[in-house]
Amino acid sequence: MNDNTAIGSTIGTTLDRFIKNKQSEFPFATGELSQLLRDIALAGKIINLEISKSGLLDIAGAYGTTNIQGEAQQKLDVIANVRFIRALKNGGEVCAIVSEEDDEIVEINVDSNYVVAMDPLDGSSNIDVNVSIGTIFSIYRRISPVGTHVTKEDVLQKGDQQVAAGYILYGSSTMLVYTTGHGVNGFTHEPSLGEFVLSHSDxxxxxxxxxxxxxxxSYYSFEPGVRKYIEYCKEQRYSARYIGSLVSDFHRNMFKGGIYIYPRTDQALNGKLRLVYECNALAFIAEQSGGMATDGERRIMEIDPLELHQRTQLFIGSPTMVQKAQSFL
Structure with missing residues (x-):
């Protein structure tokens, strides 16, 4: 008698199935948050396809405008922003979006329960040289009554109010990593199936x-304490690794052990990274994986955001390293 179980290799658990199996862990489990995560994954697949064509089509390089940060927008910044807004609008679970690429809140469906804060394409200036880039997202439950216009209070929530957060890394393979407060799981895109498959559990x-x-x-524009910590790292023979894409640097350090630092400088007195749609999301993931994230003094997820594009310092990664860095400040 033939053993049919030995035929074919195991594909693994798809993102859709994983979300469905874990739905009971979601706050207010009604299926809405599950669908929202699927919408984000769908947009990620589309962006992944766009990025893979960037050397062949005229979608790389500068777009010719600047965003609210005063940074030159890349063509793929704009494309990614449009793709994600469209996917979330069509999905119907999101009432508003706050994005690095938009000056104000983008209200899309007042009858929905969730707010998404996102950096549609982090590190996009690396596209022209084929270096890893990513998407960062945070999900909050709205505070204002459903059916009314979204308020700033809905989007200016502390990081510890996030119901989910994650990132998509477009690298040698494309990965979606997310948490809903019950650990961190990573899914690798399987291109022949067009599915994200669980590859890194817990x-x-x-x-x-x-x-x-x-x-x-920027060494000479750092505060003395940060410079002293860098010298300490060199004395310890630590390895310096800096890609210039927040998602890529964070991803590597989360797996291998390390610290990512973006301190204030003479040019950015409050730091450069954005609290609402970059730091909060990665801080949530860091803590859920056993890491730590601070602004040098306070836990990132306890900071009260006062404006959509508020900037902050960031010290994130392995707890022992973050604590050591803080001791120098």
Missing amino acids: IKSPQDGNIYSINEG
Whole structure:
């Protein structure tokens, strides 16, 4: 008698099935948040396809405008923003979006329950040289009554009010990593099936590490304590690794053990990274994987956001390294 169970290799658990199996862990489990995560995954697949064509079509390079940050927009920044807004609008679960690429809140469906804060394409200036980039997203439950216009209070919530957060890394393979407050799981895109498949379950970040990630080109504009910590890292023979894409640097350090630092500088007195749609999301993931995220003094997820594009310092990664860095400040 033939053993048919030995025929064919196991594909693994798809994102859709994983979300369905874990739906009971979601706050207010009604299926809405599950669908919202699927909508984000769908947009990620579309962006992944766009990025893979960037060397062949005229979609790389500068768009010719600047965003609210005063940063030159890349063509794929604009494309990614449009794709995600369209996917979330069509999905019907989101009342409003706050994006790095938009000056104000984008209200899309007042009858929905969730707010999404996102950086549609982090590190997009790396596209022209084929370096890893990513998408960062946070999901909050709205505060204002359903059916009314979205308020700033809906989007200016502390990070510890997130119901889900994640990122999509477009690299040698494309990965979606997310948390709903019950650990961190990673899904790798299987291109022949067009599905995200569970590849890294219950991710745990090392408590310590030997990688430090910081733009040392700004060394002389850092505060003395940050410079002293960099010298300490060199004395310890730590490895310097800096890609210039927040998602990529964070992803590597979460798996291998390390610290990512973006401190204030003479040019950015409050820091450069955005609290609402970059730091809060990664802080949630870091903590759920056993890591730590602070602004040098406070836990990132306890900071009260006062404006949509508020900036902050960021010290994130293995707890022992973050605590050591803080001791120098």
